[in-house]
Amino acid sequence: MMAIENRNSIEIPEAVLADALGKLNEARELLAPYLIALTPTQRKDLLKMSDGSRPFVEKVMDYVDSEPQFLPPYLPVEELKKDWGAVKGLGPILNSANLFNDNLSDTLMLAGSESFDGALSYYNTVKYAARMNAPGAKGIYEDLKKRFDKNSSEESSQAA
DSSP, X not given: OOOOOOOOOOOOOHHHHHHHHHHHHHHHHHHGGGOOOOOHHHHHHSOOXXXXXXXXXXXXXXXXXXXXXXXXXXXXXXXXXXXXXXXHHHHHHHHHHHHHHHHHHHHHHHHHHHHHHHHHHHHHHHHHHHHTTOXXXXXXXXXXXXXXXXXXXXXXXXXX
């Protein structure tokens, strides 16, 4: 039998996890008064500024200060400057959070995959042992197989 490849072997101390969660919550609370939640429709309908548009906006902001005679009268300059300040201030935080999220997600995915793979190996051994009438195996198998019975009944009802 082939051994399960273990690419993830970490034990994170509870204190480190609690400290990390506390600091994330602290950062969220710190920025909460300044952050906005959009609906999916609002997100879809908004004009988006991509990385390619950012230098354009930055140039415009320079011209707003150096050549204000071209400002449209309906454009509130102070609000424009606030928005641009938010972009410049929050951008690096979002970049860092995205990198953190990617690493966290990848680590969790790999740990979950390896946990599930190991659990399936155990389940298959118990299943075989139950077929062979090994003492104690049938009860464990009956308990564990519920995970698969539930999926089978969900798949059947979706197909109907």
